[in-house]
Amino acid sequence: MCEKADFCHYYIQICLAYSCSQPLKAQFKNNGLYTQSVAVHDDETSFFFFFLCICFNNNSPLSPQQSMSRLPVMSSKRVLAENAQDLAPAQKRLRKDADPVKPAATVIGTKRPALAATRAPISRPLRAVGAATVAAAPSRGVIKQSVASTTSKGGNMKQPVASTGTKTGGTQKRNPWDLKGKVSDMEDKVRTYQIKVKTLNQQNEVLQDSVSQSHRKIVEVEKELQIQRSQNGEYEMKLQVLAGVQDELEKVLSDKNFLQKELTNLEGKYRVMETLRDSQETELQTLKMNLSVQESTLARVQVNLRDFEEEVRSLKETVAQQKDELYAGEMERRRLHNTIQELKGNIRVFCRVRPLVGGGLPKHVQLATSDNKAITLAKTEESHTGKTADTQKNYNFSFDRVFGPRASQQEVFEEISLLVQSALDGYNVCCFAYGQTGSGKTYTMEGDEVDETRGVIPRAVQQIFKAAGKLGEQGWEFTFTASFVEIYNETLRDLLYTGKSSKRPEHEIRKTTSNEVTITNLTYERVSNEDQVLGLIALANQNRSTAQTAQNDRSSRSHSVFQLDIEGVNAGRDVKCKSTLCLVDLAGSERMVKSQSQGDRFKEMTAINGSLSNLGIVIAALANKESYVPYRNSKLTYLLQGCLGGNSKTLMFVNIAPEPDSFGETLNSLRFASKVNDCVIGTATANKK
């Protein structure tokens, strides 16, 4: 029994090892056990031994717990038989429970095909017999047959190794009945397997140690992993920070790019500036060279300048000396000029004969051929008795100058230009035209607008401003004030008035404390050039009152008086002068009968004739040096008071019409002028301060 138990025990070990660990089989091969025992048996054989083990296992020292197998321990064959039907599941469970030993399952798997091949075909006789044997009491014959057939199948079992027991026919194959031998063999194998199991257990322990080490390592790795995770967290935090830093870096990079571009631009500008600087330096060098040249030139020029300054100084002295001489010469000129004028007479009369409409000169007007100072009016008188021949009566007149009908305006003006110069020298000058209506007074005084036919007034104004300019070179400064007044019916009218006619003011003649004659409410216009004066004359002509008469369409029924007050200052010489140039176009002097004027016209003529008569009276009084001069008897003489008399130079034009029917008026005019011409008003004194 003991041997049986041992046998079963070993066989179970073997079966378990066989079913659980295929590598054991490999080890069996290595140590030859396989070829000697296991390899001799197929599955059927093993199963057979297994079956035997069960049969003899009642007193087995191994408990199911002690053995590695979990097979149920059979107490007897009958139990086995009774439980035969449960054997199959037990076998299946055995195969399943072999799995825990599966570390070498892959190796076992290689064996399984053979096992499966052994089992699979259920219809195979061996398997069916085997199963039947287990289920319904084993039959040795069947087993033999099975073993034999199994043995015959295994080609590698041709030389079975029999470590113990009998060997037949030179082979190690034990006889079927040599169970003991077989058991012995199996025991050997079991021992070997036990060694292997022990070894495996040791290996298992080693593996368990390694597993525990692996666990420890896993724990360590997990700790390390935890650390790594925490580090990862930190790294993520840092990464986030770095992301911000990245943004800032990108911004800094963009700024850098921008600054780079700026730098590039600035570098370009810098290069341009450098180029400009180079060119300017070159230019500067050139300028320095020029400067040095200029400095040397300047030095020479300064030397020359000093010479010139010396020369200028001497020239200035010379100029000053010459100015003194010039001034002295100017004063001498004025004195001589005035002497000449005085010698010519302070009141002079020029006669001017108007040409006939068809030209030529009538017989009754005869001009002296020897000189230009005499004129004769010849009148043929019929005999009252008719028995004697007609007598011719001549009226001879002599004047300072007689201008024939062909005398030009320029020719006439040249004679009075010296008087105009006297006005600038500080003498009052009065020039008036006397004569009947249509005799040429206005033509003589104003003329036409054409340059050649311009009259005395525009030419005198032109000369005044021209001479004032020349005197300015000698230090004289002049101011001119113009006024234009009309005397109509003994009433003063401002010809420069530009306001409404309804508001035209009244004017009165006044004398200042310095005996200067002024007119109240009159326009005194400051003028500085010829054009301004001509503009005022044009304005005066518009305002001038004219009346239609039977004799002349432009017959003036009033006296027009143009006055130009002149003030001269020579600051260098501290000399001043003041004078008045008075140019008068008198009204027509014709008699009332001839003009056939009536009503207002008669009144006009009375006023005109009265003023003209008073003019003759005043001149006569001055000539006779009477104590009383009736200036105030008429507005005309009152206004011309400053220009008539001892402190003035007077020029009278007597204009005569050449027509025969104007003979009487011409004779009257010449008689009036002759009276004036006979007057010696006295010595004029310049208004100097």
Ligand SMILES: Nc1ncnc2c1ncn2[C@@H]1O[C@H](COP(=O)(O)OP(=O)(O)OP(=O)(O)O)[C@@H](O)[C@H]1O
């Ligand atoms: N010397 C002259 N040469 C050519 N034409 C002249 C001359 N004198 C006068 N006349 C012309 O005779 C005409 C009358 O002359 P003006 O008007 O000057 O006479 P007046 O004496 O001024 O007359 P009133 O007293 O009416 O003003 C004008 O047409 C004028 O052009």
